[in-house]
Amino acid sequence: MKKFLQITGIFVLMILMSFSFADFYSSMTKVDYVEGSKTLKFKTKMNTQHISDAIKINPNTAGFEAEVKKYVNNNFDLYINGSPKTLTFTGSQVNGESVWVYFETGGVTEIGSIKIKNTILLSTFPKQFNIVNIAYKGNQKTMNFQRGKEVNEVSF
Structure with a gap:
């Protein structure tokens, strides 16, 4: 039994150590529809480094x-009901290990x-793994992006 616990302990320690050396690459984007202004507002969080x-x-x-503005404009495209939309960069904020990027598009009626x-x-x-969460009129949708799956579409 003692030998089994030692082997199990070593195995668990090896697993924990493997996670500590693995880098995790992700971004998270939250999209909110503001009905009063007919605007989609985007907030993207990325690792600063x-x-x-x-x-x-x-x-x-x-x-x-x-x-950052130029990079986001070159790496994020939006289509509403099949029509391309222009994204307007509204700012960014470096907060320690995270960078927040804010952009929006207007004239979104339905x-x-x-x-x-x-x-x-x-x-x-x-x-890299990118997640986009969209909130629209009480509905929530999630999109995932990675190499080989750079485009995603959801319906409301």
Whole structure:
């Protein structure tokens, strides 16, 4: 029994150590529909070091926000009811290990379907996993993106 506990303990320790060395690459986007202004508002959270590596600029420099804006515009496409929508960057905020990016699109009267192409950090990190949660008129939908599955669509 003692030998079994030792082997089990070593096995559990090895598993825990393997998790501590594995990097986890993800972004999370929350999309909220604001009915009064007919606007979809996006909030994306990314790891500060990961986005810094992707755009090759220090997050503490003055040009960081402009590069993040350009990066998001080049790596996030939105289609409402089959029509492409323009995203307007409204700001970003570095908060320690996280960067929050804010953008929106207006003139959204009714949503039958939302199609998104999300390639944020996918070219820099092969194991990157992006999640988009959409709240629209009491309905909640979730999309997942990774290499090989950069485009997703949901219907309301």
